Amino acid sequence: MIALLILPLLVPFALPALARRALDRLAPVAALWTVTASAVALALCSLAALGAFVLTGLLKLPFFASLGELIRPLHTASDRFVLPLAALSVGGLAVTAWTLVRSVSRQVRAFRAARSAAAHGPAAGDLCVVDSPRPDAYALPGRPHRIVVTTAMLRNLDGSEREALFAHERAHNAGGHHYFLAAAELAAHCHPALRRVRDVVRLAVERVADEVAARVVGDRRLTARAIARAALAGQGAGAPERPAFVPGAVSGPVPRRVEALLAPGGRRAGGWIAALLVACTGVSCVASATGMADFHHRVEVAQGEAER
Amino acid sequence: MADGKDERRPAGELEASVMAALWAAGVPQTPGEVQRSLGTELARTTVTTILTRLHDKGVVDRHRQGRGYAYVPVQDAQGLTARRMHSELDRDGDRETVLARFVAQLSPDDERVLRTLLEADEQSGGR
Numbered sequence: 445m446i447a448l449l450i451l452p453l454l455v456p457f458a459l460p461a462l463a464r465r466a467l468d469r470l471a472p473v474a475a476l477w478t479v480t481a482s483a484v485a486l487a488l489c490s491l492a493a494l495g496a497f498v499l500t501g502l503l504k505l506p507f508f509a510s511l512g513e514l515i516r517p518l519h520t521a522s523d524r525f526v527l528p529l530a531a532l533s534v535g536g537l538a539v540t541a542w543t544l545v546r547s548v549s550r551q552v553r554a555f556r557a558a559r560s561a562a563a564h565g566p567a568a569g570d571l572c573v574v575d576s577p578r579p580d581a582y583a584l585p586g587r588p589h590r591i592v593v594t595t596a597m598l599r600n601l602d603g604s605e606r607e608a609l610f611a612h613e614r615a616h617n618a619g620g621h622h623y624f625l626a627a628a629e630l631a632a633h634c635h636p637a638l639r640r641v642r643d644v645v646r647l648a649v650e651r652v653a654d655e656v657a658a659r660v661v662g663d664r665r666l667t668a669r670a671i672a673r674a675a676l677a678g679q680g681a682g683a684p685e686r687p688a689f690v691p692g693a694v695s696g697p698v699p700r701r702v703e704a705l706l707a708p709g710g711r712r713a714g715g716w717i718a719a720l721l722v723a724c725t726g727v728s729c730v731a732s733a734t735g736m737a738d739f740h741h742r743v744e745v746a747q748g749e750a751e752r
Numbered sequence: 753m754a755d756g757k758d759e760r761r762p763a764g765e766l767e768a769s770v771m772a773a774l775w776a777a778g779v780p781q782t783p784g785e786v787q788r789s790l791g792t793e794l795a796r797t798t799v800t801t802i803l804t805r806l807h808d809k810g811v812v813d814r815h816r817q818g819r820g821y822a823y824v825p826v827q828d829a830q831g832l833t834a835r836r837m838h839s840e841l842d843r844d845g846d847r848e849t850v851l852a853r854f855v856a857q858l859s860p861d862d863e864r865v866l867r868t869l870l871e872a873d874e875q876s877g878g879r
Contacts (some may be wrong), residue, residue, distance in 0.1 A: 566811045566826055568771030569764030575827060590769070598776040604791030606772050610765070661791075 446521050448495050448528070452489035453635075455728040459486060460640035462721050467644055471716030472651035478718055479648060480624045483641045487634035489732040491540070494533040496732075496739050503743065509646020514746040523601035543633045551629070558690065562590050570617075571610070573598070574714045579677035581609055583616035584690050591617070600677040601670060608661045608670035615656035616691040623650040624690060647700070649691050654701055668705040670699060753828075759798060763865065770802045771825065774812060780822035810839045 459482060467475040502508040503518045504527060520526050562572040568599055572584070572592045579597040591613035601609060607636070622671040628645035632673045658667040675698040773789045774781055781789075784802040790799070803823050806812045814821040846851045858866065 504753065508821075566771075568806055568809075568811055569762075569767035571768030571771055573771065573775050593772070595775050598772050599778065601771060601776070603789050604767075606776070607769065607791035610768060611773070614765075731830065 446497075446526070448738065449493040451731040452486070452493040452728045452735075455724050455731075456490060456635045456637040456641075458488045458724055459483065459637060459721075460644065462717065462724065463641050463644040463653055466714065466717045466721055467648050467651070469717050472648055472655055474714075474718070476645065476648040476652055478721050479641065480627050480645055481722050483638050483645065484627050485541045485725045486728050487631035489728040490635045491537070492732045492736060494537050496736055497526075497533035498537060500739065501527055501533070503746070504530070507744075512743065512747070514743070515748045516746050518746045519742055544630065546631055547629065551626075555690070558584055558592070559586055562592050569712050570614070579674070581613060581674060583613040583621070583748055585617055585620075585622045585690070589614075589617035597674060597677060601673060602676055604661070604663075604666055605670035605673060608648040608657050608663075608667045609674055610704055611657035611660040612667070612671070613691075614651045614653075615653040615660075616649065617655070619652060620650075621653065621691045624649055646691075647697065651704060653691065654705055658705060664705050664708060668702045671705070672702050759793075759794065759853060763802075766792075766798070766802055767806060773813065774823060774825045780817070780824045781814070782817060782820060782822050786823070808839060821831060 463475075463479045463482070466479055469475075470478070500520055501517065503512055503514060504523060509518070527717075528624050539570065561574065566573055566584075567590070570588060570590055572590050574580075574592060574594045576594040577596050579594055579600055581591070581593040581597050591610060593609070597609075598606060624645055628638075628642040633640040652666060657670075658664045661667060756853075760783050768791060769790055770786055773786050777785070777789060783796055783803055786803065787794060787796050787799045800820075803812065803814075803821075807814055807823070810826065812823045814823045816822075841847055841850055855866075
């Protein structure tokens with residue numbers, strides 16, 4: 445049981461490398477979906493495993509054993525192994541819960557501030573213009589969806605580049621990219637290895653939006669130029685004050701995005717990468733489900749409700 | 753010369769493009785200038801219609817220039833609110849009654865601010 449439940453804690457370490465390759469080889473939309481779904485599944489599995497360890501440790505204590513109506517001791521690996529593991533798991537879960545709560549409250553606050561700032565500024569259609577000397581552009585989800593662009597950014601781009609930038613931001617809103625970013629953000633707080641996966645998801649949403657923008661304006665070169673110029677304009681402008689799940693125009697490694705726009709096609713077969721990702725997720729899910737079922741059975745045995 | 757594809761885009765997107773062109777320019781723009789600085793191919797009449805609509809919404813200001821208007825975006829939140837109040841007033845036929853009711857419903861604080869403003873105006877204008 446312990447060995448089975450340790451597996452979901454180890455699998456996430458394989459995910460960042462796989463996720464990066466998936467983004468290189470799959471179509472951006474496919475990569476975005478598979479990587480985000482795997483990250484969320486692996487995060488849930490590792491939380492479940494930690495939870496099972498904590499419960500095992502608790503049921504070893506006489507007080508909780510009587511509370512759980514155990515009539516015999518829970519049959520597990522040696523206490524010398526189980527108890528420290530349970531203590532570590534308690535620590536892990538506490539840290540996770542703390543960072544999750546802190547991150548969610550911080551994001552919600554930043555999001556409210558961004559929405560109210562956008563509501564006060566002049567708007568036309570879905571565009572909110574913020575009069576600011578710092579070039580910035582981002583998609584602000586909500587009802588209705590908005591795209592927020594600073595005056596400095598508008599002045600740095602010509603007419604057709606502005607259209608490409610707007611198409612990019614609209615693609616973020618239309619594609620619901622904030623959900624992917626929020627999911628990746630939450631997963632990153634559940635397991636340290638998933639932090640690097642969050643960066644891959646961030647790049648993936650930008651790539652998806654870049655491709656949509658290129659299709660809308662009908663010019664890959666123009667889209668690449670708009671992104672590059674927007675990025676150069678935004679350079680050294682300081683960290684933008686907006687929530688992490690709000691997709692911006694110049695997030696992610698811009699040179700890679702520009703390169704991908706200028707040299708399309710030549711996508712190598714990515715089927716096996718997708719298969720590996722699915723396999724990893726499957727292994728993790730099956731291991732944690734089996735481990736939990738086994739744990740449940742052991743508890744029932746200790747309660748005298750089931751035969752060994 | 754207008755491209756049919758761009759003319760058929762949603763009104764909100766066209767408004768956004770025109771607004772962006774106004775902000776990017778930084779100086780008052782005639783519909784012709786806006787049309788030239790747009791990244792899309794729109795007929796000048798369409799640009800004029802959109803600018804008029806933006807003016808009705810109170811997000812751009814305009815003043816006479818030659819035979820037409822030149823447009824500038826409304827800069828600040830306060831100016832925006834003031835513009836919106838004006839367009840509400842313009843929409844109602846009986847402007848005088850609306851204004852009278854508006855003043856009657858002002859809070860004491862607002863009334864004081866208004867009085868101070870009017871007094872300052874009288875002293876400086878002498879009228």
